[in-house]
Every structure is written in structure tokens, then in C-alpha cells.
């Protein structure tokens with residue numbers, strides 16, 4: 247996961263600070279699925295007498311590290327070298343309280359998009375090897391929430407039992423192209439201490455057909471039913487939250503097509519981060535590291551003055567903006583996002599905000615790089631959380647034009663936060 251937030255109290259004719267936080271590290275028997283191993287985290291001992299972990303105790307110890315492109319750090323997960331670089335960088339901008347919270351070092355990834363290749367008898371589910379189109383099968387991924395690995399194992403079993411053909415990129419043939427697994431850790435029927443480890447997985451199957459009326463749809467439904475029968479609500483493992491289908495026939499690298507169908511299980515998927523309940527449809531962007539995102543949001547909230555007027559650019563389903571709206575009692579929150587699929591989740595999240603909240607909240611489907619100044623005008627705080635490619639030059643220019651000076655004088659003092 248890479249998250250870049252910029253929280254800028256704006257002031258005409260001044261230069262703005264960039265606050266960047268990046269958090270990475272990165273046999274089902276068909277009818278008796280195996281419980282995933284317990285989550286451990288030897289580097290996160292909160293006891294006061296705790297001695298600093300060595301780089302070896304904080305090593306990834308993942309059998310897939312060499313072949314899989316997912317993680318870039320093997321050692322010193324609790325303190326990657328880039329943290330010092332980032333700390334120094336922010337000092338040069340006058341930001342002296344940059345902190346790094348690694349949160350979980352293993353089992354942190356609650357959302358994964360994985361390619362499905364190989365054959366029905368030997369399916370491979372994982373990520374591309376660096377610079378190739380070969381798939382690294384990663385059944386023991388240490389970054390994944392263990393329930394994702396368990397769901398992948400069940401899916402493989404289903405592929406084999408039902409003779410589902412994984413996608414063949416060269417030929418454009420096969421049925422199952424990708425799978426997105428998203429874990430919700432918010433189950434209020436469980437004590438708080440048990441919720442994370444017992445997360446449930448929303449499975450989105452990317453199917454190689456135009457829609458649900460294609461001849462292969464019977465197999466798609468059979469696979470969804472298989473996952474539900476062997477991992478759904480009524481099973482002991484209670485692993486699968488729901489199953490969705492996405493239909494994609496394009497030969498480009500875009501994972502999802504435009505057509506989505508809910509197949510089985512709960513249609514609504516809720517998580518609790520930044521102090522609010524958030525709804526996330528599989529078609530909307532969701533942060534991969536739920537715990538780190540929560541911690542980041544709580545930190546971000548302290549930088550935003552009460553009653554502020556906020557614009558959240560690259561907003562997805564508006565989680566950052568809405569969390570600020572609720573926790574900082576903002577006067578106005580505008581969320582700007584290009585993917586129209588995110589709007590529905592935004593709407594559901596808004597419905598669960600406190601009724602007493604006196605905030606003008608809106609969501610706009612727009613490309614932030616087109617006339618970006620129009621979004622910035624009237625906002626005291628700008629939040630940006632762009633995709634990995636970063637901010638478009640037109641937005642950078644607009645931010646420079648609008649820029650603020652006195653970050654320090656605008657930000658509340660530590661004790662006041």
C-alpha cells in the first residue's frame with residue numbers, strides 16, 4: 247500500500263508543506279477448510295521493558311520473497327531505511343513531528359488483487375514475478391491477512407473440483423482471470439479483541455465473459471456456491487463474507503471491467519476506520535492496510551482545525567473526508583473522485599454519520615487534473631491521496647498558486663490537538 251496524504255491549511259500567496267506518509271513493509275480439504283495460523287507480531291511488544299528488536303527478528307521470513315514482486319523489504323520491517331530519509335526530508339520543510347507507525351508487520355494486507363493462471367488441476371494464484379508475466383503462486387504470503395490465504399486455498403480447491411479454467415493471457419481463453427480478496431475486520435458480534443483475526447473475505451471473481459448471460463455463467467455460479475457452501479456463514483470456519491463477479495473480456499492489463507454482479511452472501515461490506523463506519527463496494531478503491539490506515543487517519547485528524555472547510559481530492563469513497571467531517575466537525579467537505587463506482591459507497595457511509603453533524607458534504611465525479619483550482623478555492627484544508635503515479639502537474643501548479651505559508655502558525659500546537 248502506498249498512501250500519500252497532503253493536508254494543507256491554505257493561505258493565499260505562500261508555499262505549502264507536503265506531509266507524506268507511506269506505509270509498506272508489502273490444504274483446504276474441500277469440505278473441512280483449515281483454520282489460518284494465529285497472527286503474531288514479535289516486533290510490536292508494547293511493554294515498557296521491551297528491548298529493541300534486531301533486524302532479524304523483524305525479518306519477513308516469507309518463502310515467496312525472492313520470486314514474488316509484492317514486498318520490497320525483507321529485513322528491518324519495523325524501521326525501514328526510508329523512514330530516516332523521510333524524517334530528514336520533512337525537517338527541511340519545517341515539519342519536525344513526522345512519525346512512522348509500522349502497525350502490523352505481518353498479516354496486514356486486508357485487500358489483494360491476484361492473478362489466476364495455470365490449469366484447473368494446478369491453479370496458480372498470486373502476483374507477477376518482477377518484469378515478467380509469470381505468476382508467482384503465493385499461498386504462504388506473510389503480508390496477506392491469513393484469512394486471505396485461507397480463502398485463496400479454498401478457491402484453488404473449487405477451481406480444481408469444478409474444472410474451472412484459469413485465464414490464458416496469450417490465447418485470451420479460460421474463465422477466471424483475477425480475484426480480488428477484501429477482508430472486513432468489523433464484526434460487532436465478536437469482542438473487539440477477536441475481530442481482526444476473524445475477518446471475513448469478500449471475494450470478487452473477474453470472469454472472462456461479457457456478462458452473466460454467457461455460456462460459462464453456470465460455472466461461475468457453481469464456483470460462488472462452492473465458496474459459500476464450504477466457507478460461508480453456516481460453516482465452522484465462517485470465512486467468506488460474500489462473492490461478487492466482475493465481467494472483463496478486454497485483452498489489456500486493466501483488471502476490472504465495468505460490469506459487476508453480487509452473487510451470494512452480504513451485499514454490503516462495512517469496515518470501521520478513522521472513527522466512522524465505512525461502506526466499500528468491491529468496485530471502489532479501498533486501502534489495503536486497514537490498521538495502518540486507521541492510525542494514519544487518527545493522526546491526520548489532529549492536523550485539521552475544528553470546523554474547517556476541506557476538499558478531499560482522489561477521494562475514492564470519501565473515507566478520509568468523511569472521517570474528518572465527523573471527527574473534526576467540519577463545516578464543509580467536498581470529495582472529488584474520477585471513478586463513479588465509488589459514489590454509492592460514499593452515500594452509504596454518509597447515511598451512518600451522526601445525524602447531528604452540521605456539515606455540507608458532497609461527492610463529485612471529476613478528474614482533479616482538469617481545472618484543479620476550481621476545487622481548491624474556498625477550502626482551508628486540501629487532502630490529496632493520489633494513485634502511485636502521483637499528482638498531475640496541473641494540480642501541482644494549482645497548489646503552488648494557492649499555496650500557504652505558515653504551516654506552523656496555522657497548525658494547532660501539540661498540546662492543543
Ligand SMILES: C[S@@+](CC[C@H](N)C(=O)[O-])C[C@H]1O[C@@H](n2cnc3c(N)ncnc32)[C@H](O)[C@@H]1O
Pocket residue numbers: 531532533559560561562563564565566582583584585612613614615631632633634
Ligand atoms: C490511492 S486511491 C485513494 C482513495 C481514497 N482517498 C481512500 O483512501 O480510500 C486513489 C484514488 O484516486 C482516483 N483517481 C485516480 N486518478 C484520478 C483523477 N485524475 N482525478 C480524480 N480521481 C482520480 C482513483 O480512482 C482512486 O480512487
